[in-house]
Amino acid sequence: NMPQPALRRLPQYFGYLVQQQEQGVRIISSSRIAEDLNLHPVQVRKDMALTRVSGKPRTGFDVQALIDELARMLDYNNLKNAVVVGCGHLGSALLNYRGFQGYGLNLMAGFDSNPELIGSRVGDVPIYALDELDSIVHENHVQIGVITVPRDHAQDVCDRLVGAGIKAIWNFAPTHLFVPADIIVQNENIAASLSVLSKRLSDQQLR
Amino acid sequence: NMPQPALRRLPQYFGYLVQQQEQGVRIISSSRIAEDLNLHPVQVRKDMALTRVSGKPRTGFDVQALIDELARMLDYNNLKNAVVVGCGHLGSALLNYRGFQGYGLNLMAGFDSNPELIGSRVGDVPIYALDELDSIVHENHVQIGVITVPRDHAQDVCDRLVGAGIKAIWNFAPTHLFVPADIIVQNENIAASLSVLSKRLSDQQLR
Ligand SMILES: NC(=O)c1ccc[n+]([C@@H]2O[C@H](COP(=O)([O-])OP(=O)(O)OC[C@H]3O[C@@H](n4cnc5c(N)ncnc54)[C@H](O)[C@@H]3O)[C@@H](O)[C@H]2O)c1
Ligand SMILES: NC(=O)c1ccc[n+]([C@@H]2O[C@H](COP(=O)([O-])OP(=O)(O)OC[C@H]3O[C@@H](n4cnc5c(N)ncnc54)[C@H](O)[C@@H]3O)[C@@H](O)[C@H]2O)c1
Structure with missing residues (x-):
């Protein structure tokens, strides 16, 4: 089971990534996420490691893949x-x-x-x-x-x-x-x- | 400065103690607070130590004194x-x-x-x-x-x-x-x- 503080952050990543995607962003780095959400970069890297999505060095994470994995982890698809x-x-x-x-x-x-x-x-x-x-x-x-x-x-x-x-x-x-x-x-x-x-x-x- | 998780708990103690007082409770033990609020007893003792109110052994804390001190710490009297x-x-x-x-x-x-x-x-x-x-x-x-x-x-x-x-x-x-x-x-x-x-x-x- 995931610790509660990390669990509370996941929906915020989800909401933020959906918004980024609406603005046309396809690939995103953990340092960009950290900056925009005012989180510590190490914290963001640790949290992203909780998803099964791996970022590519120097480019970053696939936004759609992260959204899908977070929705799965948070059981969003099961109304x-x-x-x-x-x-x-x-x-x-x-x-x-x-x-x-x-x-x-x-x-x-x-x-x-x-x-x-x-x-x-x-x-x-x-x-x-x-x-x-x-x-x-x-x-x-x-x-x-x-x-x-x-x-x-x-x-x-x-x-x-x-x-x-x-x-x-x-x-x-x-x-x-x-x-x-x-x-x-x-x-x-x-x-x-x-x-x-x-x-x-x-x-x-x-x- | 007080760490945020402790700061978030103080208003909950305040609301709870006001409610206890309305029900006629004048003295309360930290273990009773812990049980009612579903918190760890050590956590409650640490939090109560943040107030300047000291509990008396075997009886507990003066409810009014805790309410007044928490209101002071949280600046409730300054609208x-x-x-x-x-x-x-x-x-x-x-x-x-x-x-x-x-x-x-x-x-x-x-x-x-x-x-x-x-x-x-x-x-x-x-x-x-x-x-x-x-x-x-x-x-x-x-x-x-x-x-x-x-x-x-x-x-x-x-x-x-x-x-x-x-x-x-x-x-x-x-x-x-x-x-x-x-x-x-x-x-x-x-x-x-x-x-x-x-x-x-x-x-x-x-x-
Ligand atoms: N209602 C809820 O339970 C709830 C739950 C979670 C989050 N939220 C969030 O809270 C916010 C408000 O939600 P709501 O349900 O009250 O929405 P709503 O549409 O009922 O109310 C929004 C109000 O903001 C006004 N408004 C819009 N643009 C404005 C501007 N530029 N300047 C001044 N006023 C403006 C609108 O006229 C409207 O009265 C939203 O961002 C929503 O995502 C609401
Ligand atoms: N409104 C807020 O912004 C806000 C903020 C913080 C906390 N709260 C808390 O949320 C709760 C609701 O606040 P509110 O502002 O919506 O109050 P409200 O008085 O507007 O609504 C309460 C509703 O509950 C109904 N009700 C009362 N007893 C009931 C019962 N036994 N069974 C079923 N329905 C019953 C009432 O008919 C009423 O429609 C309160 O406990 C309040 O302390 C509200």
Whole structure:
């Protein structure tokens, strides 16, 4: 298994290489990648070694080959079904975003406790009441549940997702979720990332 | 300066301790924190040592003292003004979120190129045209700019923010931004974090 920091970099290489390809770049060197992504050149060479693609000395890597291998490593070609619970501001922003398909994720249903949202569509995705969760997860082999409900409801929603057979949870609520050992939880703390930014800013201003 | 991984954990301790306090907890042990946040106990003890608060043997840390010290370390009491450029799905979700105030951030103005949005309010925050950026940044001593425009417009918006005097950029567009050396950029790649989740899921299923 690949260490998490390296795993987190791979999607960024993927997004960057797709963009380079759109601009007509066919061959690219690891030092060019390092410069553009503000990474250490040794780090980039190590990461490229994780792919089975080898660069040619003095010219570089075949961009298409890297894109294909990264997509294979990250399982992008195997579209996974996911549901979003909590279709408020953040949930609906995720449902409206077209970019997830390219990363192998199909947000195919939303759930909410607000009667005004149930029966509507957000980003062309149907919104259901929670009592339909079990059947929709089961019928569509849904593996991933996204939690975008207020913090105080997150654990309850998490329990329902696990009960319905979900194996992995992407949690946006700023709270720690208790789950059985075989369930994967990825916490997304947007506010924590912001704190890092403003701390870096305060430190800089003190210098 | 504190290493980034530790810095990223501090807001999570802060959010967790505030929640514990709301539930009436006054004293807490580092092993309890480690268990609840799924962190290694040695890691938590090291992190707590970064605060000037010392725990009492066999009882633990004073929750209020930790909260106050973490807020001081993360500069939460010093409200920083920020602007959001791109008030579409993601930008408006951020503008509607009340939680940023507690982390020392005041999203006080939005900007967008869509005439239908200019002059409106999102989350009670006024939306302006971009030609007002310089004067609003200057008059309100704005330090942070949040970029939530489509990828192809992000570099252009970034240049305008830097030109207006912004010192730090929180970038949600999936593209690398080129900035002068003294400008801080924090990239938020939501899709990359998702990839980590689905890769962990695929790896688990192969076992
Ligand atoms: N909006 C942001 O930018 C942002 C930023 C950081 C963190 N968050 C976190 O993301 C979560 C969602 O934030 P938001 O701004 O979208 O909130 P919101 O209030 O706009 O949306 C929450 C939605 O969840 C639904 N809901 C509440 N309880 C439910 C339940 N038990 N079952 C199903 N649906 C339920 C509500 O009806 C509502 O539609 C919160 O936990 C928040 O702390 C949001
Ligand atoms: N929505 C999500 O969940 C999500 C997830 C991951 C990444 N992103 C990224 O966040 C960004 C915003 O996504 P979104 O879903 O909110 O898109 P969106 O299309 O809903 O919103 C974009 C907004 O930016 C405005 N805009 C475009 N060009 C501009 C310019 N030059 N100056 C000022 N405003 C301009 C548009 O008028 C629109 O209101 C994109 O780069 C996207 O890739 C979004």
